[in-house]
Structure formats: C-alpha cells, structure tokens
Amino acid sequence: MILSERAVPVKPVRRRAGRPPHALLGHAQITKAALALVTRHGYKALTMSGLAKALNVAPSALYNHVSSKQDVLLLVEDALMGRVDVSAFADKPWEEAVRLWARSYRDVFSAHLPLIPVIALLPVTNAPQTVKMYDAVTDGFLRAGWPKERVVDAVVALESFIYGSAYDVNAPADIFAPGELADVAPHFTSAVAHRRNPSGHNDADAAFNLGLDAMVAGLEAALAAQH
Amino acid sequence: MILSERAVPVKPVRRRAGRPPHALLGHAQITKAALALVTRHGYKALTMSGLAKALNVAPSALYNHVSSKQDVLLLVEDALMGRVDVSAFADKPWEEAVRLWARSYRDVFSAHLPLIPVIALLPVTNAPQTVKMYDAVTDGFLRAGWPKERVVDAVVALESFIYGSAYDVNAPADIFAPGELADVAPHFTSAVAHRRNPSGHNDADAAFNLGLDAMVAGLEAALAAQH
DNA sequence: CTCACTAAATGAATGACGTTCATTTAGATT
DNA sequence: AATCTAAATGAACGTCATTCATTTAGTGAG
Structure with a gap:
C-alpha cells in the first residue's frame, strides 16, 4: 500500500x-x-x-x-488521472468547465474500468496527479462561489455519476434485450424499443448528456438557493 | 452465459x-x-x-x-434485484418515488460491490427480477409524463449515479487524506478539512442526497421544458 | 422385471495467478 | 581489497476457475 x-x-x-x-x-x-x-x-x-x-x-x-498488484493499479490510476482535462476551470464559466471536465474524466476511465474500484475505494495519499486534479477542480468550484463546506460533496456526487457512466460506455448494445421475458415487462420492452435521442449520439452519450445536464443544472440551482 | x-x-x-x-x-x-x-x-x-x-x-x-462463475454472479445479482424497492412508483409522486427507489437501489448494491460490473455490463436477458424492476420503474416514468423515447436514458443516467454512489458508501473515511501532498493542493486540502453537511448524515449520504436532489430536479426541469 | 438411456455427480488433473523467501549479484562506501 | 546493502533471482506455495473421462442413479420402454 x-x-x-x-x-x-x-x-x-x-x-x-x-x-x-x-x-x-x-x-x-x-x-x-x-x-x-x-x-x-x-x-x-x-x-x-x-x-x-x-x-x-x-x-x-x-x-x-x-x-502488491493493487499498488501497480494505483500507479496506473494516478498516471491516468493526469490525463483528465481540468484546464477549463481556469478560464471557462463553472457550468461549462464542469461539463468539459466530467466528459474528459469519463472518457479516460471508460477505457480503464478495472481502475474504478481503485479510484473509488483507495486513499489519494501519495497519488500526486490525483491530488492535483482534485485541487484544480476544487479551486474552480470555490471561485464559482461554492462554500468550502460543500465542495467535496458536490465533486463526489459528480464523480459517482462519472464512474457509473464509464461503465455504461462499455455496456453491450443489447444489454436491455429482455429476451423471453418481453411479455412480463411490456412497459420496459416498449421503452427500450423506442429509445431515441435528439442528437444522433450513441446511447451511452445520450444518457450521459441527459444526466450531466440535469445534475449540473440541479447543483447550480442548489448553490443559488443557499444565497 | x-x-x-x-x-x-x-x-x-x-x-x-x-x-x-x-x-x-x-x-x-x-x-x-x-x-x-x-x-x-x-x-x-x-x-x-x-x-x-x-x-x-x-x-x-x-x-x-x-x-461459469459469472453465471453464478448473475444469479445472485438477479436475486438481489428483487430486493430493490419499486413500490413507491405505484402510489407516490414521481420525484418522491425516484428518490425512494434510488436510495433502496444504492443500499442493496453498496453491500454487493462486486456485482456492479455484472449489472452494468451484462444483458438483462433471462434475469427476471431485473427485468421486473426495470418494468416497474419504466411504468412510473411513463405515468409521470416521460416520453417513451427518453425514459431509458433517464433511468440509465440515474443508475449510473447510483452505481457510483454505491462505491462511495464503501470508501474509507480517510480516502481524501492528501498525506504529504497537502502543500501542493491547498484548495483541496482545505475543502476536505472543512467538509460538512447540514444534516448530520455521514459523508456518503451527504454526497448522495446532494447529487440525487440535483439530478431529480434537473430531470424534472428537462421534462417540463420539452412541453 | 429388466435393460438401456440420460442427466448429474465425481475426482483427478491443468494452468493461471499473486505472493513469499532464501540466496545471489553488483555497485558504492570505507 | 573488504564490506555493506538494495535489488534481482528462481524455486516454491496456495488458491482459483475450469476440463474431462468415468461412475452413479433414477426413468421409461420392452
């Protein structure tokens, strides 16, 4: 360790x-x-x-x-964390910066799913790139008016969504095919069959954009609400 | 398989x-x-x-x-999916139902982290409880006015957040301790030190509630916006 | 009642894998 | 030249998931 x-x-x-x-x-x-x-x-x-x-x-x-092998994974994780793009927090408005950061974060780790338990469960201690990434993000949140008491929670919430979305990127196209169970789940079967998104993105991107927009808007509103 | x-x-x-x-x-x-x-x-x-x-x-x-062993995991996953509480979709307003479902979902799988890759990556085909769960949720969304084209994306977005949050529940308390790197990450170090949430919940619950409220509010707004 | 069929259970074997440990190696220090 | 030390070696271990030829035990057909 x-x-x-x-x-x-x-x-x-x-x-x-x-x-x-x-x-x-x-x-x-x-x-x-x-x-x-x-x-x-x-x-x-x-x-x-x-x-x-x-x-x-x-x-x-x-x-x-x-x-241990876990240590190797941690080394790899930290190296990859350096590829997450936090540059938007320097010069773009908070909403846009969060969106760009979140997409970059998801893209990096959707190609490295086995690292997600490592990031999510192992202390950042002695993982320099990881700490550096968090610092840039935290700074961006603070400058956007987030109180330091709540920044970490907001970042963790976004991260949770990002990790889950990274999995979703790797889901097979037929993941929701109900097979022989179609008749016992009519609503679900129909919704899967009619799944469509305005922009012609793939399914994972459609869900990611919808969720990210929703969470960013919701967080913005929550921030505004507490003066 | x-x-x-x-x-x-x-x-x-x-x-x-x-x-x-x-x-x-x-x-x-x-x-x-x-x-x-x-x-x-x-x-x-x-x-x-x-x-x-x-x-x-x-x-x-x-x-x-x-x-294979994967099959065993899938059997277990499906059994656990039956424990996710979808009952609120029958009689509660959409926002509240989503919140109760999401919390139940997170609680079930935060105790079964190794199953998350299974749920997230394996087809639901022949997983009856899983399909049943999705059907109840889909039905709730449709009755709340969601167009069938977008229901799956909304559910997937929420699920992504739920999976990530399940990991967060199992994170050690000192996961953000910067160790010797405190001085190179002053903003982050300070934010971690000052992390506090209004209600006296634990950290994982605070982040989960913040993110869930934000996403639910954001999704509600997105639904309203498209007439 | 008996025989043949078949699915299920057995037990031995295989090949990865992560990890440990006593020993050796080779450069730097005195 | 002798010594010290971290690093590298190679053999060994224990744990896994998985395979396969063989045996076992009910079932239905005659």
Missing part, C-alpha cells in the same frame, strides 16, 4: 539520494510498462508475470518496488 | 418437464447457497469450491447447471 519510493530522510542525509546501485526498476518504469501493457493488450494481460516479462525481470523483482 | 435451466421444448413434449432423475442442484439451490455464503463471509469467500462445499457437492458438479 506504500507508494513512496523511499522514506524522507529524517535527520542528516548520509546516504546519497537517488536510485540504488544496480537498479533496473523504479516506479516510473513499472508505471510506464504497465500502461503500455494495458493499452496494447487490455487489463486481462496486466499480470505480475507479464509486467515482469515486459521489463525483462523476474516477477518477484517487482515486489522490491511495489507491495 | 446461458441462464435458462433447460431449453423450451420446441415441438412435442416428450420428456416430462421438471428436474432430472437424481438431481441435487438447480438454479434455486445455487442462488440461495451463494447468497448465504456472500452474506456470511463476503465475496472473497464466494469461490466455486466454497459454493460446492456449502451444497455438499463437488465443484465440478456446479458446471452442469452454470457455465
């Missing part, structure tokens, strides 16, 4: 900083290789042996730098 | 319906045992061997009734 590559020297710096003698591995190398592996062959291929092979190293060597 | 216990006899019913000669197992037994196992010992304990042991049967026997 510990991600810091080395503890901060407490008193006098005896031993020189930097990587040890003949090290082949480090967090950077592991992260890069894991990311490449996942990008090329998917999460099924992200095994400790496969990762070790990609690094020309024995599987057990990884455990000198990482305490 | 096939969940039907036997194919529907196509032409003349030669063989009598019902369970074969000396069968010990069936979908019902497997589902019940799996549910009990999970309830008592968590998802870590839900292994094919453990399940078989609970049923006094060899692990391989399970594969006569289920084609």
Whole structure:
C-alpha cells in the first residue's frame, strides 16, 4: 500500500539520494510498462508475470518496488488521472468547465474500468496527479462561489455519476434485450424499443448528456438557493 | 452465459418437464447457497469450491447447471434485484418515488460491490427480477409524463449515479487524506478539512442526497421544458 | 422385471495467478 | 581489497476457475 519510493530522510542525509546501485526498476518504469501493457493488450494481460516479462525481470523483482498488484493499479490510476482535462476551470464559466471536465474524466476511465474500484475505494495519499486534479477542480468550484463546506460533496456526487457512466460506455448494445421475458415487462420492452435521442449520439452519450445536464443544472440551482 | 435451466421444448413434449432423475442442484439451490455464503463471509469467500462445499457437492458438479462463475454472479445479482424497492412508483409522486427507489437501489448494491460490473455490463436477458424492476420503474416514468423515447436514458443516467454512489458508501473515511501532498493542493486540502453537511448524515449520504436532489430536479426541469 | 438411456455427480488433473523467501549479484562506501 | 546493502533471482506455495473421462442413479420402454 506504500507508494513512496523511499522514506524522507529524517535527520542528516548520509546516504546519497537517488536510485540504488544496480537498479533496473523504479516506479516510473513499472508505471510506464504497465500502461503500455494495458493499452496494447487490455487489463486481462496486466499480470505480475507479464509486467515482469515486459521489463525483462523476474516477477518477484517487482515486489522490491511495489507491495502488491493493487499498488501497480494505483500507479496506473494516478498516471491516468493526469490525463483528465481540468484546464477549463481556469478560464471557462463553472457550468461549462464542469461539463468539459466530467466528459474528459469519463472518457479516460471508460477505457480503464478495472481502475474504478481503485479510484473509488483507495486513499489519494501519495497519488500526486490525483491530488492535483482534485485541487484544480476544487479551486474552480470555490471561485464559482461554492462554500468550502460543500465542495467535496458536490465533486463526489459528480464523480459517482462519472464512474457509473464509464461503465455504461462499455455496456453491450443489447444489454436491455429482455429476451423471453418481453411479455412480463411490456412497459420496459416498449421503452427500450423506442429509445431515441435528439442528437444522433450513441446511447451511452445520450444518457450521459441527459444526466450531466440535469445534475449540473440541479447543483447550480442548489448553490443559488443557499444565497 | 446461458441462464435458462433447460431449453423450451420446441415441438412435442416428450420428456416430462421438471428436474432430472437424481438431481441435487438447480438454479434455486445455487442462488440461495451463494447468497448465504456472500452474506456470511463476503465475496472473497464466494469461490466455486466454497459454493460446492456449502451444497455438499463437488465443484465440478456446479458446471452442469452454470457455465461459469459469472453465471453464478448473475444469479445472485438477479436475486438481489428483487430486493430493490419499486413500490413507491405505484402510489407516490414521481420525484418522491425516484428518490425512494434510488436510495433502496444504492443500499442493496453498496453491500454487493462486486456485482456492479455484472449489472452494468451484462444483458438483462433471462434475469427476471431485473427485468421486473426495470418494468416497474419504466411504468412510473411513463405515468409521470416521460416520453417513451427518453425514459431509458433517464433511468440509465440515474443508475449510473447510483452505481457510483454505491462505491462511495464503501470508501474509507480517510480516502481524501492528501498525506504529504497537502502543500501542493491547498484548495483541496482545505475543502476536505472543512467538509460538512447540514444534516448530520455521514459523508456518503451527504454526497448522495446532494447529487440525487440535483439530478431529480434537473430531470424534472428537462421534462417540463420539452412541453 | 429388466435393460438401456440420460442427466448429474465425481475426482483427478491443468494452468493461471499473486505472493513469499532464501540466496545471489553488483555497485558504492570505507 | 573488504564490506555493506538494495535489488534481482528462481524455486516454491496456495488458491482459483475450469476440463474431462468415468461412475452413479433414477426413468421409461420392452
């Protein structure tokens, strides 16, 4: 669970900083290789042996730098978090910035579903890119007038929607096909058959846009309501 | 992936319906045992061997009734879907019904996180309770005036939020502790420190209520806007 | 009543996988 | 040149899901 590559020297710096003698591995190398592996062959291929092979190293060597596979996932997660676009919070109005951030966030992690439990359940401690992302978002909310007591709740609410939407992107087209149960669920069957969205987006985008617009509008109203 | 216990006899019913000669197992037994196992010992304990042991049967026997562990998870998922309370759609106004349904839905699956990928990614085909749940919800939306073209998107948007919120319920209390990175993320650190919600709920409930109220209000407004 | 049929259960085996640990290696320090 | 130390090795373990040839036990046909 510990991600810091080395503890901060407490008193006098005896031993020189930097990587040890003949090290082949480090967090950077592991992260890069894991990311490449996942990008090329998917999460099924992200095994400790496969990762070790990609690094020309024995599987057990990884455990000198990482305490578990969860740690590897956390490294990858943090790296990806740096790809979430928070730039709109710098110069765009709050509503638009939230929309752009949320879409970028969803797009990044819809391609990395297995990381969602990692983001959602593991402390951000020592995940620098993740913390940086949250800071930019928080700053945007504060400057839009959100009280600091409520910012985190608003961000968490949006994030929850984003994670769920990331799953939805990966749902098969026939996920709502009722099969032999069509007759016991007439309303649902009909609604599925008639599903249509104004703009010609795919189903996942239609639901995402509808929900995002609704939540952003609702949050804006809630903010305005409390003066 | 096939969940039907036997194919529907196509032409003349030669063989009598019902369970074969000396069968010990069936979908019902497997589902019940799996549910009990999970309830008592968590998802870590839900292994094919453990399940078989609970049923006094060899692990391989399970594969006569289920084609993979995913199938077992789908059985459990469908059973749990029957616990989601949709009764409010029968007699309460839409806004209140959605709120009660959403909370019930979140509460059921926040105790069964490993099932979320199953619900979110697997077709509902042959999952009767799941289809029934969707039908009740769809009916409620239609009677509230939602056009059948948009009902599914609205439900999917709410579901996405619900799944994400189910994760949030299980997040550790210190998930946002920035650790050594506090100084590089001053806004975020401050917002986390000052996080407070009016009603004395826990953090997950505060974010859930904020997001749910926002989305429900936003959806209501969107519905009204399109005449 | 008996035989043949069939679905279900068995038990041994397989191949991934994450992880541990005693041992060795190789560069830096004294 | 001797020593110290972090990193790498390779063998081993235990846990899984899954497979397959074989056996078991009811059922219906004759």
